[in-house]
Amino acid sequence: MAEKIKCLIIGSGPAGYTAAIYAARADMKPVMYTGMQMGGQLTTTTEVDNFPGYPKGTDGTAMMEDLKSQAERFGTDVRFGMATKVEFSGKEGGVHKVIVDESTEIEAQTVIISTGATAKYLGIESEQRLIGGGVSACATCDGFFYKGQDVVVVGAGDTAAEEATYLANICSKVTMLVRKDYMRASKAMQHRVSKTENITVLYNTEIDEVLGENVVEGVRAVNNQTGEKTEIPVTGVFIAIGHKPNSDLFKGVLDMDDTGYLITKGKSTKTNLPGVFAAGDIQDKEYRQAVTAAGTGCMAALDAERYIGALE
Numbered sequence: 001m002a003e004k005i006k007c008l009i010i011g012s013g014p015a016g017y018t019a020a021i022y023a024a025r026a027d028m029k030p031v032m033y034t035g036m037q038m039g040g041q042l043t044t045t046t047e048v049d050n051f052p053g054y055p056k057g058t059d060g061t062a063m064m065e066d067l068k069s070q071a072e073r074f075g076t077d078v079r080f081g082m083a084t085k086v087e088f089s090g091k092e093g094g095v096h097k098v099i100v101d102e103s104t105e106i107e108a109q110t111v112i113i114s115t116g117a118t119a120k121y122l123g124i125e126s127e128q129r130l131i132g133g134g135v136s137a138c139a140t141c142d143g144f145f146y147k148g149q150d151v152v153v154v155g156a157g158d159t160a161a162e163e164a165t166y167l168a169n170i171c172s173k174v175t176m177l178v179r180k181d182y183m184r185a186s187k188a189m190q191h192r193v194s195k196t197e198n199i200t201v202l203y204n205t206e207i208d209e210v211l212g213e214n215v216v217e218g219v220r221a222v223n224n225q226t227g228e229k230t231e232i233p234v235t236g237v238f239i240a241i242g243h244k245p246n247s248d249l250f251k252g253v254l255d256m257d258d259t260g261y262l263i264t265k266g267k268s269t270k271t272n273l274p275g276v277f278a279a280g281d282i283q284d285k286e287y288r289q290a291v292t293a294a295g296t297g298c299m300a301a302l303d304a305e306r307y308i309g310a311l312e
Helices: 014-025 040-044 060-073 125-129 139-146 158-168 187-195 290-311
Strands: 003-010 031-033 077-079 083-087 096-100 104-113 117-119 150-154 173-177 199-202 205-211 218-223 229-232 236-239 243-245 276-278
Touching: 003 014, 003 096, 003 290, 014 031, 014 040, 014 060, 014 104, 014 290, 040 060, 040 117, 060 077, 104 290, 125 205, 139 158, 139 236, 150 158, 158 173, 158 187, 158 199, 173 205, 187 199, 276 290
Parallel strands: 003 031, 003 104, 031 077, 104 276, 150 173, 150 236, 173 199
Antiparallel strands: 083 096, 096 104, 117 243, 205 218, 218 229
């Protein structure tokens, strides 16, 4: 027998937990399935200094535990599990079926999708080991901790150029490692990079290894044309090769852009199907901050509450 609920939340980052807080307070008795990474991307960040309400800062995992406790205090049923199949109704007032872990069937009046996005990494062992110890995929999140220090940015697109110019305002020196002999970034962004005195761009260059035991002490870079290796002493490594929205489950079901981000209507969190809402990084490729994700989580819960209210 399928379990029948008012509000199902898929994903447990700042968007999901904020949606849960608002939905629970509106007496929608939300059920949340956390996904495999409880707390989302923030749990890979050590220190969080830019989320309001933490004057002394906190760490990502502790902050997500705080949000989880707050959601549970209002009655959210938080469950560990992963949505593996969806059958969304296309009708106003229709029932949405979601299968969790390929076995549990949930029937929900409303579904809030907050599955987030996953930063792309290079995949080398030393990089993975030092995530949170100097390796980051978000300059606006972590750049502050490298004030006055030397850092490396890996990437060649607009995101890499933006992160490099952002870091150049904070750091002593920024070295960009570009795999090919040209940048993919827009001409405007390339001009910004070339005009910034403390940015150096190394073309045909890749990371061979991130150096350091517990924290980043440098990178060993390799020229992919000559094979020549050089060591660059830095304390921070920013990987800016893009993000992948966690939207594979919704392909062919919900409207998404060509990179897989869910499309929401106007300033709302409404998807193309009634009663299905999207919040956080799954629908936001512009800002990708914990605080903006939390804001859209609030919006999604309010949209879901109004949707149910209109039906009743």
